[in-house]
Amino acid sequence: MLLPAGVRIDGDSGSVTPSTGSYAKRLGDLAGLYRDKAAFEALVANGDPLAYEVIDYRWKDSDLAFGTTVMAPGKVGDEYFMTRGHFHERRECGETYYTQSGEGILLLQSRDGETRTVEMKPGICAFIPPDWAHRSINTGTNKLVFVWHCATDAGHEYGEILEKGMRKLVVERDGRPEVIDNPNFMR
Numbered sequence: 001m002l003l004p005a006g007v008r009i010d011g012d013s014g015s016v017t018p019s020t021g022s023y024a025k026r027l028g029d030l031a032g033l034y035r036d037k038a039a040f041e042a043l044v045a046n047g048d049p050l051a052y053e054v055i056d057y058r059w060k061d062s063d064l065a066f067g068t069t070v071m072a073p074g075k076v077g078d079e080y081f082m083t084r085g086h087f088h089e090r091r092e093c094g095e096t097y098y099t100q101s102g103e104g105i106l107l108l109q110s111r112d113g114e115t116r117t118v119e120m121k122p123g124i125c126a127f128i129p130p131d132w133a134h135r136s137i138n139t140g141t142n143k144l145v146f147v148w149h150c151a152t153d154a155g156h157e158y159g160e161i162l163e164k165g166m167r168k169l170v171v172e173r174d175g176r177p178e179v180i181d182n183p184n185f186m187r
């Protein structure tokens with residue numbers, strides 16, 4: 001039987017105690033995500049930095065799961081570090097992202113191609129409706145740490161975003177983040 005628990009989440013480090021698992025993505029695990037291939041290869045060759053880590057509190061016998069994502073600051077060319085981005089396999093499942101520290105942009109894209117952004121900063125809990133693809137982007141100079149909640153069996157569907165990219169990119173222009181059309185987006 002699952003028992004109630006109080007799980008300590010540190011909003012600065014993103015640590016989850018106790019946690020049930022975690023994984024880390026280095027930049028080299030994210031081939032194909034960034035448009036500046038030369039900048040990408042140079043960073044991978046030069047120490048292959050940690051891009052983000054996901055720590056979870058997830059039990060298969062529970063409907064709900066939660067955890068943190070801790071994103072390093074950085075850029076590949078003019079694109080900020082970002083997650084891969086995904087839809088949920090179970091299309092009726094949404095999610096929330098509650099930012100604890102740092103700043104970023106949550107980029108969302110509906111199944112029929114509408115695009116939205118939600119600011120990520122402490123105090124903002126982003127609502128991700130069912131069947132909107134979501135990618136978080138660290139536009140700051142510090143770690144971006146957020147708490148996510150979703151259905152345990154929501155599942156990740158990466159294919160479409162991996163193959164086509166997202167319709168928008170978040171790039172640095174004059175020292176500021178700007179959302180632009182993705183020139184390489186494949187319809």
Ligand code: M6P
Nearest residue numbers: 054068069083084085086148156
């Ligand atoms: C959030 C959640 C996770 C997701 C992670 C990284 O923490 O949505 O489920 O795995 O971001 O995003 P992605 O899997 O798209 O790289």
Ligand code: ZN
Nearest residue numbers: 086088095134
């Ligand atoms: Zn998700």
